[in-house]
Amino acid sequence: KPTGPPAxxxxxxxxxxxxxDDVxxxxxKES
Structure with missing residues (x-):
């Protein structure tokens, strides 16, 4: 959830x- 602008x-x-070196x-999806 957004916690502030601009989201x-x-x-x-x-x-x-x-x-x-790998990501x-x-x-x-995380909950």
Whole structure:
């Protein structure tokens, strides 16, 4: 949920993990 301007509506949030030089992104939405 937005906590202040300029955001006006919620956006998807994704889990991110760093593995050395790689960035791993889980495509399942966080709740």
């Amino acid at each position: 006006t509506k919620p956006v998807p949030v994704y889990r991110v993990q760093l593995d050395g 791993l992104v889980s495509l399942s």
